[in-house]
Amino acid sequence: MGSISEPKYDSNHHSITHVLFDMDGLLLDTERLYTDVQESILASYGKSFDWSLKAKMMGKKALEAAKIFVNETGLDDVLTPEEFIEKREMMLHSLFPESEILPGVERLIRHFHTHQIPMAVATSSHKYHYELKTMKHKEIFSFMHHVVVGDDTEVKHGKPAPDIFLVAASRFKVAPVSSKNILVFEDAPNGVAAARTAGMSVVMVPDPNLDRSLCMGADQILGSLLDFKPSDWGLPEFSH
Numbered sequence: 523m524g525s526i527s528e529p530k531y532d533s534n535h536h537s538i539t540h541v542l543f544d545m546d547g548l549l550l551d552t553e554r555l556y557t558d559v560q561e562s563i564l565a566s567y568g569k570s571f572d573w574s575l576k577a578k579m580m581g582k583k584a585l586e587a588a589k590i591f592v593n594e595t596g597l598d599d600v601l602t603p604e605e606f607i608e609k610r611e612m613m614l615h616s617l618f619p620e621s622e623i624l625p626g627v628e629r630l631i632r633h634f635h636t637h638q639i640p641m642a643v644a645t646s647s648h649k650y651h652y653e654l655k656t657m658k659h660k661e662i663f664s665f666m667h668h669v670v671v672g673d674d675t676e677v678k679h680g681k682p683a684p685d686i687f688l689v690a691a692s693r694f695k696v697a698p699v700s701s702k703n704i705l706v707f708e709d710a711p712n713g714v715a716a717a718r719t720a721g722m723s724v725v726m727v728p729d730p731n732l733d734r735s736l737c738m739g740a741d742q743i744l745g746s747l748l749d750f751k752p753s754d755w756g757l758p759e760f761s762h
């Protein structure tokens with residue numbers, strides 16, 4: 523995705539006091555792992571994976587995404603959602619500990635930390651996967667005030683429902699005055715919809731393969747987090 527959209531931020535916009543990050547595909551290059559493994563599972567059934575299916579699954583809790591996978595691919599008579607998760611898990615388990623951080627993530631998180639802007643993670647990943655994926659990135663994730671995972675008992679409905687972002691917003695020590703004071707970073711259409719329904723502003727960093735028409739809900743679309751300009755959102759600019 524080369525082009526960058528103008529943010530809807532203007533001087534009348536509510537000031538941003540808190541930040542929420544999605545994780546898979548936004549902070550960590552883990553969506554690529556899901557894509558590769560799902561392609562491989564489909565290939566074993568003589569089928570191919572495409573990005574319209576990927577777009578529907580991205581950001582969802584595992585079981586919800588698995589139901590979409592078996593139904594949309596017509597595999598529901600040979601593979602249950604639970605069996606699909608088990609097959610996928612066997613392949614992902616050894617890949618997650620090698621997850622890489624995406625471009626611009628480290629600079630941005632350190633910048634917000636330096637400026638004492640409270641940050642949290644709101645990921646549909648279950649706790650167990652969160653631990654595996656972040657094994658190599660403990661320091662960066664330690665700057666988060668808290669992390670809300672997909673199997674958190676307070677998160678009743680997964681993205682695109684707003685639950686996870688509302689729960690994440692409620693757990694800051696000093697709470698934001700309003701959802702309007704929160705900026706969310708997301709890569710998935712389901713995540714963007716969740717944040718918008720929660721009343722928050724959203725910067726989207728979509729995979730270049732994602733249909734651009736599915737990104738229209740975001741306030742700003744970036745090619746990577748390296749393109750993020752804090753001053754677009756009334757936040758302190760990078761020092762270099």
Ligand SMILES: O=P(O)(O)OC[C@H](O)CO
Binds near residue numbers: 546556580713
């Ligand atoms: O993008 P996240 O961090 O909400 O997690 C998404 C799922 O784990 C996979 O799409």
Ligand SMILES: [Mg+2]
Binds near residue numbers: 544546548580581709
């Ligand atoms: Mg994501």
